[in-house]
Amino acid sequence: MAVDDAIKNHAAERRLFVLRTVVAGAVLCVLVGVLISRVMFLQVWRHGYYETRSQDNRMRVQVMPPVRGLIYDRNGVVLADNLPAYRLEIVPEQVDDMDRTLSRLSRIVEVRAADRDRFFERVAKTPRFRGVPIRLNLSQREVARFEVNRGDFPGVDIRAGLTRHYPLGRVAAHLVGYVGGITAHDLSLVNDKRYRGSNHIGKTGVEYSYESRLHGDPGSRVVETNASGRSLRELEMNRPTAGESLYLTIDARLQSAAFEALGDNDGAVVAIDPATGGVLAIVSKPSYDPDLFVDGISHANYSALVGDLRKPLFNRALQGQYPPGSTVKPVMALAGLETGSIDSQQKVWCPGYITLPGSDHHYRDWKRSGHGWVDMREAIFRSSDVYFYKLALKLGIDNIHRYGEMFGLGERTGVDLPRENSGIMPSRAWKHGNRNLPWYPGETLNTVIGQGFMTTTPIQLAQMVSLIAGRGTSFKPHVLRAARNPGTGKLVKTKPKPLPPIELKDRRHWQVIVDGMRAVVSAPRGTAYHYVGQNLDYTLAGKSGSAQVAGLAQHQAAPDLADVRRQLRDHALFIAFAPIEAPEIAVAVLVEHGGGGSSVAGPIARQVIDAFRSEQPVLQASNTHRP
Amino acid sequence: MSTSATNAPSSLSEWLVYWRIDLQLLIALICCAALGLFVLYSASGQSQTMVFNQGIRLGIGLVGMLVIAQIPPEWFRVAAPWVFAFGVFLLVLVIALGDTAMGAQRWLDLGVLRFQPSELMKLAVPLTVAAYFRDRSLPPTMRDVIVAAALIAVPVVLVADQPDLGTALLIAAAGGFALYFAGLRWRVIVLLILLAAAAAPLLWFNMHEYQQGRVLTFLNPARDPTGAGYHISQSKIAIGSGGLFGKGWLNGSQAHLNFLPESDTDFVFAVYAEETGLLGVVALLALYCFIVARGLFIAMKSQDTFQRLAAGSLSLTFFIYVFVNIGMVAGLMPVVGVPLPLISYGGTSMVILLASFGILMSIHTHRKLLAT
Numbered sequence: 001m002a003v004d005d006a007i008k009n010h011a012a013e014r015r016l017f018v019l020r021t022v023v024a025g026a027v028l029c030v031l032v033g034v035l036i037s038r039v040m041f042l043q044v045w046r047h048g049y050y051e052t053r054s055q056d057n058r059m060r061v062q063v064m065p066p067v068r069g070l071i072y073d074r075n076g077v078v079l080a081d082n083l084p085a086y087r088l089e090i091v092p093e094q095v096d097d098m099d100r101t102l103s104r105l106s107r108i109v110e111v112r113a114a115d116r117d118r119f120f121e122r123v124a125k126t127p128r129f130r131g132v133p134i135r136l137n138l139s140q141r142e143v144a145r146f147e148v149n150r151g152d153f154p155g156v157d158i159r160a161g162l163t164r165h166y167p168l169g170r171v172a173a174h175l176v177g178y179v180g181g182i183t184a185h186d187l188s189l190v191n192d193k194r195y196r197g198s199n200h201i202g203k204t205g206v207e208y209s210y211e212s213r214l215h216g217d218p219g220s221r222v223v224e225t226n227a228s229g230r231s232l233r234e235l236e237m238n239r240p241t242a243g244e245s246l247y248l249t250i251d252a253r254l255q256s257a258a259f260e261a262l263g264d265n266d267g268a269v270v271a272i273d274p275a276t277g278g279v280l281a282i283v284s285k286p287s288y289d290p291d292l293f294v295d296g297i298s299h300a301n302y303s304a305l306v307g308d309l310r311k312p313l314f315n316r317a318l319q320g321q322y323p324p325g326s327t328v329k330p331v332m333a334l335a336g337l338e339t340g341s342i343d344s345q346q347k348v349w350c351p352g353y354i355t356l357p358g359s360d361h362h363y364r365d366w367k368r369s370g371h372g373w374v375d376m377r378e379a380i381f382r383s384s385d386v387y388f389y390k391l392a393l394k395l396g397i398d399n400i401h402r403y404g405e406m407f408g409l410g411e412r413t414g415v416d417l418p419r420e421n422s423g424i425m426p427s428r429a430w431k432h433g434n435r436n437l438p439w440y441p442g443e444t445l446n447t448v449i450g451q452g453f454m455t456t457t458p459i460q461l462a463q464m465v466s467l468i469a470g471r472g473t474s475f476k477p478h479v480l481r482a483a484r485n486p487g488t489g490k491l492v493k494t495k496p497k498p499l500p501p502i503e504l505k506d507r508r509h510w511q512v513i514v515d516g517m518r519a520v521v522s523a524p525r526g527t528a529y530h531y532v533g534q535n536l537d538y539t540l541a542g543k544s545g546s547a548q549v550a551g552l553a554q555h556q557a558a559p560d561l562a563d564v565r566r567q568l569r570d571h572a573l574f575i576a577f578a579p580i581e582a583p584e585i586a587v588a589v590l591v592e593h594g595g596g597g598s599s600v601a602g603p604i605a606r607q608v609i610d611a612f613r614s615e616q617p618v619l620q621a622s623n624t625h626r627p
Numbered sequence: 628m629s630t631s632a633t634n635a636p637s638s639l640s641e642w643l644v645y646w647r648i649d650l651q652l653l654i655a656l657i658c659c660a661a662l663g664l665f666v667l668y669s670a671s672g673q674s675q676t677m678v679f680n681q682g683i684r685l686g687i688g689l690v691g692m693l694v695i696a697q698i699p700p701e702w703f704r705v706a707a708p709w710v711f712a713f714g715v716f717l718l719v720l721v722i723a724l725g726d727t728a729m730g731a732q733r734w735l736d737l738g739v740l741r742f743q744p745s746e747l748m749k750l751a752v753p754l755t756v757a758a759y760f761r762d763r764s765l766p767p768t769m770r771d772v773i774v775a776a777a778l779i780a781v782p783v784v785l786v787a788d789q790p791d792l793g794t795a796l797l798i799a800a801a802g803g804f805a806l807y808f809a810g811l812r813w814r815v816i817v818l819l820i821l822l823a824a825a826a827a828p829l830l831w832f833n834m835h836e837y838q839q840g841r842v843l844t845f846l847n848p849a850r851d852p853t854g855a856g857y858h859i860s861q862s863k864i865a866i867g868s869g870g871l872f873g874k875g876w877l878n879g880s881q882a883h884l885n886f887l888p889e890s891d892t893d894f895v896f897a898v899y900a901e902e903t904g905l906l907g908v909v910a911l912l913a914l915y916c917f918i919v920a921r922g923l924f925i926a927m928k929s930q931d932t933f934q935r936l937a938a939g940s941l942s943l944t945f946f947i948y949v950f951v952n953i954g955m956v957a958g959l960m961p962v963v964g965v966p967l968p969l970i971s972y973g974g975t976s977m978v979i980l981l982a983s984f985g986i987l988m989s990i991h992t993h994r995k996l997l998a999t
Contacts, residue, residue, distance in 0.1 A: 008932075013765050016810045017935050021923050024807070024943060028919065031950050032912055038957045042867040043905045050867025057864065058880045225884070232884070 059235065060225045063197030066216030067162060069243030071176055071206055074278075074481055077252040079176045080207065082162035086138040087199075087295075088146065089131035092123050094155030101153060102134070108149055109135055109142040118296050125183045131157070132181075133199070136295045164200060164207075164294045168252060170287035171259045174315040175250060175417070175479065177205015178290035180297070194218060203293065204315075206246065206479060208418045213483060216243035242486040249278030249481040257611035258283045261604045267572075267591035268316035270462035270477075271608055274583045276496045277466070277475025279415065281608065282459070284316040317458045318420040322590055324450035325545030325597065326383045327461060327575045328404065330468060330513040332391065332448050333376055335403035337509040341394040344376040344512045350386040356441055363389055363445050366546070380516025381526040383544065385449050392448035397439055400447055401427035406502050407464040409456050415477040423460055426453040451548055461588035463499075465575040468517070469541075469583035471510040472502035517541035518580055520598075528574070528598035532606045538613060542576035542605065544597030569593040574601035578609050585612050647696040647992040649925070652984060655918045656692075656969065660685050662911070663895075663970035669877045670891040670898040670972075677891065677972060684974045688981035695985025699993050703986060704761060704933045707754035711778070714751045717744035718785040745786040745794045746975045750983055752782055752798050753944065756805035757936035765932065766810030775806050790835055793951070793963035800947045804940035808926075842961045861887045862897035862956050873904030891972045893964060896956045912949075915968075919946045922984075925991040934990045941983040948980075 042050065071080035088109060095101050105111060111134060119134045138146075138158070146158055164179045166172070179200035186201045190211070195201065197218050202211035219240030224232045258269040258281040271280040286308075292301050305313055314320065336342040352370030353362040365371065365385040371378070379387035392400065404410060410425025424430065426447055428439040446452025456464075459477060466474040475496035482493040504510065518541045520526040521533035527544045548570055572594030577586040587605045594600035643650055664678055664685070671677040721744055756775050763771050779802030787795035807816070831839065865881035874880070879901035882890040890898050900908050922942025929935045945968060952967040954960045966976050 008762075008764050013810075013932060016765060017808060017939070018927060020808050020810065021927055021939065024804075024939070025920075025923065028916075028943075028946055031946075032916060034959070035912060035950065035953050035957070036909065038954075038959050039866060039900065039908045040905060042863060042957060043869050043900065043908070044871065046867050047870045050864050051870065053864045054868035054881060057861075057886050058884055 058224055060223055062221040062223060064219040064221055064238075064240045065161070065197035065199070066218050066240040067242040068164065068179070068200065068216065069214040069245045069483075069486070071214070072245065072247045073250045073252040073255070074248060075251065075253075076247075078167055079172055079248065079250070079252065081165045081167055083165045085136060085161060085163040086143050087133045087159050087161060087163075088135040088138060088142075089133050089157055089159050090119070091128075091131045091155045091157075093128040101156065105134070105153065105156065108145050109138060111135060114298055118298060121299070122181055122296055125181075131159070131199075133159075133295065136163070161199065164291075166290045168255070169289055169291065171256050171283070172250070172252070173205075173287045173290045174284040174317065175205055175248075175255070175282050176290065177207040177418075178203055178293040179207050180293045181295075196220075200294065204418055205290075206248065206417065209416050210244075210246055210480065214243040214246065216486070217241040244486060245484040246480060247482040247484070247491075248479050249273065249276070249280065250282070250479060251280050251612070254281040254608065254612050255283065257281070258604075258608045259285070259287075261607040261611075262591070263604075265591045265594055265600070265604075266310055266316070267589065267594065267601075267604075268320060268458040269587065269589050269604065269608060270317050270458045271585055271587045271612070272462045272466045272474075272477055274466040274469040274474050274577065274586045277477050277499070278481060278496070279459075279462075279477055279479045280585060280612065282317050282417075282479070284314070284318075284320075286310050286312040288312045315417075315419065316590065316592070318415070318417055319457070320590065320592075321421050321423045321455035321457055322571050322573070322592075323452075323454055323547035324409075324456040324461060325547035325571070325573055326385075326449055327543050327545035327573050327588075327597070328409070328448075328450040328454075328456075328464075329380055329383065329388055330517055330543055331403055331407050331409075331464065332388055332395070332400065333380060333513050333516065334504075334509055335395055335399055336376070336391045337512060338403070338505055339395060339399050341399075342376065342391055344509075347373040347375050348379070348384075348387045348390055350374055350379075350384045352386065354386050354389045354445070356445075359442070361442065363442070376512060377516045377519060378525075380513065380543065381519035381523050383520075383527050388448045389445045392444045393441070395444075395448070397426070397428060397444045397447060400444065401425055401430075404454075406500075407467055408499070409454075409460055409464065411460075413457075413459050413463050413477045415459055416480055420459070421457055423456040424453055425456075450545060458588050458590045461573070461575050461590075462586055465577050465586040465588060467499065467502060468510075468513065469577035469586045471507070471514075472504065474499050514541055514580060517543050517576075520544065521576075521602075528602040531598045532574075532576075532602040538578050538609075539580040540576060540578040540606075540609065541580050542574060542602065544602055545573035545575075546570040546595070546597045547573060549593065566593050569595050570597075572597045572600040574598065574605045576602075576605045576609060578613070585609055644992060646693070647988055648693065649696075649921070649988045649991050652918065652921050652925075652988060652991075655914060655921065656981070656984060657689075659911075659914055659918070659969040660689075662914075665876065666895055666899045666902075666970055667891055667972055669879065669902060670882050670895050672883060673877065681972055684977060688978045691978060692981040692985035692988070695982055696988035696992065698989055700931070700934050700937075700986070700990045703754055703937070703989070704758045707751060707758045710747065711751040711755040711782075714744055714748045715782060715785065718748070718782060720744075722785065722788065743975050745782075745789065745791060745798070746979045748782045748786065748798050749794070749801055749944065749979055750941075750986075752779055753801040753805045753940040754937050754986075756802050756809075757933045757940065760805070760809045760936055761931070761933040766812060767806075772806065772811060772815070775802070775809070779803065779806070790838070791964070792834075792838055793965045796963065797944065797947060797951075797965065801940055801944040804943040805936045808936045808939040809932075858888055858894065858962060859958050862894050863958050865897040865901040866957060869901040869904045871905050873900070873902045873907055876902050878902060893952065893962075893966055893971060894956055895971050896953050896967050899970070912953075915946070915949045919943070919949075922987055925987050928994065929990050930994060938987055938990050941987060945980065945983070 068082060070078060073079055102111060115135055119132060122132045143158055166176055180203045182195055182201045187195060194215060194217055202208040202214065217240060219238045221234060222236035223234050254271060262269060262283060262285045266285055269281060269283045273280055288305055337344060350365060350371040352368050353364045355362060371382050371384040374382060374384050374387050404425040410423050412420045412422045431437055431439050443452050447454050463477050475498055478494060480494045482491050484491045520542050521528045521540050523529060528542055532542060549568055572591040574589045574597050577583045587608050589601040589605045591601050664682060667681055668678045755778055759775055760767060779799060783795045783799045786798060861881060865887050879898050881887045881901055882898040887894055887897055919942050922938060926935050926938035926942060929938055948965055948968045951963060951965045955962055966973055968980055
């Protein structure tokens with residue numbers, strides 16, 4: 001040891017060590033500087049960001065969606081109901097590996113291929129921060145099983161909620177409409193803040209047109225949560241405001257009767273109370289099950305509905321535009337009287353056809369043999385075409401257009417239901433604008449019998465009858481009778497809006513056309529006498545119409561293939577109101593390719609009015625809630 | 628020694644010298660440990676049991692430290708090679724029949740207590756290297772460097788094989804520091820750093836999958852935000868949301884609402900930073916720096932090569948603990964299991980740390996008065 005000591009240079013070693021310590025100290029200072037800069041970066045520079053992240057971690061805003069308002073008929077029968085349901089929702093933004101999550105989830109709750117497909121379809125159409133249901137209507141067992149394993153599924157949650165149910169089903173599908181999942185497009189149309197936490201939005205019908213009143217306003221709950229997502233305490237609470245409950249002018253009993261009356265036909269029935277404009281029944285057939293849409297319709301069901309050639313989703317009552325046929329004759333007759341073109345007593349020779357000067361085209365009467373000498377009343381109840389052809393030549397298209405417009409033809413009625421069409425009440429200006437062609441005299445003849453370019457919707461016809469029934473005064477068609485505010489409990493009734501009144505130079509002219517319409521069902525030679533006018537215990541005025549679908553060539557025989565024949569068959573129409581003296585109901589019936597207006601559409605109108613007048617007790621007493 | 632026994636201490640400074648206590652180091656350590664108990668109380672969700680347990684361990688550690696301080700440093704020099712050999716034997720034993728805890732064989736069940744031999748090596752390796760250089764002329768010859776490197780490499784490889792990369796790196800650092808203070812040539816140091824960089828890919832392919840995962844996650848925490856990256860994201864949120872002055876003691880929501888995993892052990896710094904802010908972090912780092920500086924001061928004052936190298940390397944190793952732990956929690960480096968000295972909950976590592984301070988105190992208080 002002594003030998004080694006001799007070799008060691010203690011002073012040099014000490015110097016070496018001091019140098020090494022100084023270098024180490026310097027490096028140490030640099031490293032401490034690195035740590036402090038890093039912490040400063042996190043705590044000062046990025047403080048705001050991490051502060052927010054920490055708050056997001058800690059606090060969870062739970063949106064409490066409002067309860068959607070219910071929809072009732074005029075007697076308190078529920079048309080749209082809320083049912084309790086548990087659903088399983090996934091917020092795509094919060095899930096990293098969706099496939100893995102789904103496969104693990106399927107071990108706990110049943111997830112069928114159809115659920116998956118529907119889920120991915122909806123994920124594609126929904127903002128990523130919004131929950132999308134993967135399973136609906138979970139059983140109690142499934143709810144319990146998920147709750148136990150909930151910690152393993154970030155971004156997946158059970159939602160207790162309400163789902164929409166339509167007790168009347170297909171009977172009122174087009175009227176009430178349905179709610180469905182909210183798409184990005186839907187959100188762009190509404191105030192999306194109100195829809196945080198909501199799953200449904202009105203897609204069509206009353207659900208759509210009164211969406212903003214039915215929906216209500218969401219509340220929110222700010223809760224402190226721990227890392228496993230359990231709520232520890234409530235920091236803040238705003239209760240949601242339920243949507244308004246709506247009471248419609250509809251009579252569920254009459255709605256069902258009208259639906260039954262149409263049978264297997266494709267067509268529409270609209271019944272209006274002329275004293276208020278309130279729609280009593282509005283039916284379109286074929287119909288569909290609105291419950292299918294509520295929680296996301298499956299692809300198969302949707303393609304079946306869209307692919308159906310009978311177009312069940314199409315609301316014929318509002319969107320269907322059909323030539324009105326002879327149902328417009330009373331209005332044309334009134335135009336004749338008012339413009340002084342004809343006197344009601346004046347008889348006109350009806351040989352079964354008419355030709356125009358300079359042409360050998362035969363404008364035919366529906367009755368080949370003609371009606372002989374007819375006055376106005378007879379021309380209405382026997383529905384003479386030639387009488388009106390001759391009247392049209394005196395009236396001219398301008399007057400025809402003016403009177404048609406007076407009765408609301410060619411214009412949307414503005415009923416509080418979506419997607420109404422306007423139909424066409426042709427005029428010179430219309431034809432110039434749309435076809436860039438002058439008006440030809442022959443077209444005037446077509447128009448006066450509700451053919452040619454002219455089309456109307458069933459609700460327009462119902463409004464027209466309503467105006468006739470009210471002798472020039474009636475109200476805008478509407479379906480909302482009253483709404484109840486959930487906060488105040490106050491029932492606010494809708495004030496009917498009067499239509500522009502039709503002032504006649506001579507009010508007795510109303511009597512002339514109403515007499516003609518009464519005779520349609522009550523005169524033995526009236527077109528509907530046999531089909532509609534039997535065993536009446538009230539007074540009824542009506543008018544049939546048979547609207548040609550495809551003009552047949554002059555002497556061509558109809559093709560004999562059954563379905564082609566059906567497609568070429570006339571549309572059957574019937575308008576009616578009752579009782580004549582103090583009208584309570586005005587009805588328009590359309591049966592697509594039904595054939596005869598009197599024989600097919602007439603009895604349907606009669607059934608509807610009979611049902612209205614009978615004193616049947618209200619159906620579904622258990623579901624009722626009187627406003 | 629014999630004279631001090633007869634001359635009873637009359638003043639505080641004499642009493643301290645008599646009991647081999649370095650007051651500055653002791654106060655700094657006690658401050659740090661007391662702070663640690665407060666942080667632990669908050670981080671453990673106000674568990675009195677855990678604070679009590681930790682307090683007991685601290686007490687044992689401090690008493691152990693003072694007992695070690697009584698031992699003359701020569702004894703450590705003599706014992707170091709034997710402890711080293713025994714430690715290597717135990718490491719081999721652990722591999723042969725060790726307990727498996729948390730997927731790694733680190734523990735040796737001694738019946739009464741479970742013992743982690745790798746912790747012992749954190750002391751034994753630097754002391755052995757220092758003892759080796761005691762009688763050699765410095766700077767060391769190439770032959771001496773190779774021998775010292777082999778002394779370091781054997782336990783490092785054994786510990787890394789357990790696998791416990793964090794402890795292996797700490798042991799390597801402790802031995803390396805002794806070599807550094809011995810005067811390892813700068814060009815060799817540079818060469819070693821270059822070699823280490825070149826060997827990184829090799830190391831990568833020899834890593835366990837979970838270790839590779841940690842590195843990947845460090846490089847990109849968003850890679851696995853719910854798994855391994857979750858630690859780092861949550862601890863960064865905790866630190867960042869603390870701001871300048873912190874959320875206040877017991878008010879750190881990250882730890883209390885369980886967002887921060889391992890908040891009372893390896894990640895306790897995040898809780899501290901969340902509750903005390905930048906101010907508290909700077910204060911804690913100052914305290915740590917003071918301890919390290921005191922250690923280096925003791926090293927410079929010591930009179931013997933062994934003591935100098937031992938004191939220097941133990942002090943720098945303490946700093947490495949601090950740097951690696953805070954660097955990891957703050958997202959500067961991959962997650963390795965290194966506790967925050969004197970604050971993280973846990974027994975063995977704290978006892979070993981305090982033992983190393985006992986050695987420092989022994990070195991400082993056993994100086995002979997040299998006539999100069």
